[in-house]
Amino acid sequence: MSRAATVLRGLVLGLGALVFLFPFYYMVMGSLQTAPDQSVAGAFPHPGNLTGANYVAIDSRISLVRGLVNSGIFTGGVVLCTVVFAVLVGYALAVLQWRGRGVTFALALLVQVVPFQLLIIPLYVLIARNYGLADNYLGMILPFAINSTAVIIFRQYFLQVPKELFEAARIDGAGEVGLLVRVALPLVRPALVTVVLLTFIGPWNEFLWPFLITKRADMQPLAVSLANYITNVAATAANPFGAAMAGAVVLAAPLVVLFIVFQRYFISTDLGSGVKG
Template identity: 35%
Template structure:
């Protein structure tokens, strides 16, 4: 921004404010409408503030539906998959960035190419493999396909690659082996990148929809995104759609992602700046 005319800075700030408002308004409308009565949600002209204020939708969600079970499923899937991604992607990225072996560049390029392949391209063979391994309708069947995360390898590889070689050489002079260098030297320095990966992968795993939709048939195993999409069908096929309960379910579903982001936000910007994801 340094050296740019004031009018250009003003236009940029206005554009940022408008973009922020554009994204925030639907979220605010969802939260506010979840405290309204059902008839007031679709009223015209629309009213922003709920009158009267009611918790009826939240009570319905928590008492008439297995919402806590769906929430537990999402927590297990997101947490276990994120931990698996951190372990596997950290070791893979470190090996690709710091070790020298034949075929390293080709292997890394193949991994990067996988960023261009959507899940729709391989969901059928993935389903067949999971079915033959008897992993459908199970936590391992939902978690294991998520652990192979190419984006996290890309972020961590860029971070490990930019770490100074002097740190590694000094550790070797002190008698440290490869695993000790990785565990005691490189990992403590990679907190920003690990936090970035944790936030991005947790949110992505929390919002997983297509694979759980295909791999889960039992209502008790559904994560929140799939359960909300079938909100009435999962419990009562004959019930009419109620916007209030759906909005209340969506509002509560966002809370875990906000908590994770707030807990790791101080590392997030630093990790983005140091991992090669720059605009």
Template identity: 30%
Template structure:
């Protein structure tokens, strides 16, 4: 019995050790690009095109950060544009997607299941497929290129966020809504005073994912912006690349600066994000 117990204990230790080694290696490879970006941002900006990898910076200097802001008068505008676009998209998705999720989960109306099925079907269509018709619609039909409206219009309310809100709100007890109706609450009061406070977790997850997706968006801002003053930070970084050379260190400095808002948002809402990840893992 003791031998069997020792054997199981040794097997458990070996399995845990292998798991720790595997996860450590996976974490290293995951964080390596981020580390490379930060280390490279402290390089000398005059070393154009130098993209050699080093574990430690050969020359620790902040010149590349100053170069990034002094290179173009629109450097601050790129960050501001990204902040405006990402904030509008995030707020609109949190509001409209939660309203749609509440309607699909707790309200009964004709064609509810069919409409929701159509929305789910649209998620199967790759985003790149609709780029051309969407571009023609925004530029030729609406004639609003190179504007904030053109940047935010396609992502004001995404199907994924509607699906996420609907799935979470469906888990809320219907008895709470029935009790509120008995007390005389209308649908708007039920949504604002009951549904939203109970949905803080999923709304926080939605806000983080939406902000990150909008902030990192590159293809659509590249298509609809025609002037440097309307470019977002991700598109603006391409201005450091030329036909014969690339200002690599300033580009990495700009990429590091562009990553800061996402880190701030994630760590400020980390508690709700982790709660959202574990939703449904524990019953009761």
């Protein structure tokens, strides 16, 4: 690649990065302003207009720590269930031979076209009324416990694992659980990290289902608490724009940190390197 092409590529990528990062920068700047400025000029506030009072103001009304804890429990439960079930089902669809495997995989693909919103009413009746799990962490987690997308991701990764590895392990006397834990999982770590990160985003930002299933303020995830604040409380706040931006920063920060820490794992490894020629 010529020097001019390299420079042009760097400029294009840099411009794209600035366009992508500007909303986050604007959100942080808005959360630190004493006097609200919702214009573009608000992205470059005077140093004397910066304060951390907006974080104190919103925390006094909705308890950011409690909201983060609820979001963490909800998201952690969903991620744990998703990983466990997706690994087991993906392994069964990719490695084990059993009748109906193709039909099961077709059903997993079919589920992708069914919007979650169509299932909300029957799910609410089942979980809140029949099971009595309203205002309960388990009631929030159950509808998201199995993710067909994660199943498909693990299935495709397990299909790439050389069959020679499984055959050699079986000859050595390893059972299916041992094959999964000691052979398959170490080779699909990129898939594991990808599923965790992609699964984390959904429940962390989920609003509709937690809003329906929880009525107690101390049980609501931060996304629901923040929405309630904007709807019911912000109008009476001294700086509603800054407080709302402060809540949005707290909500987005864990996701940003998670991606910064684990983004290097979004690369596939050479699975075939585990087999000697």
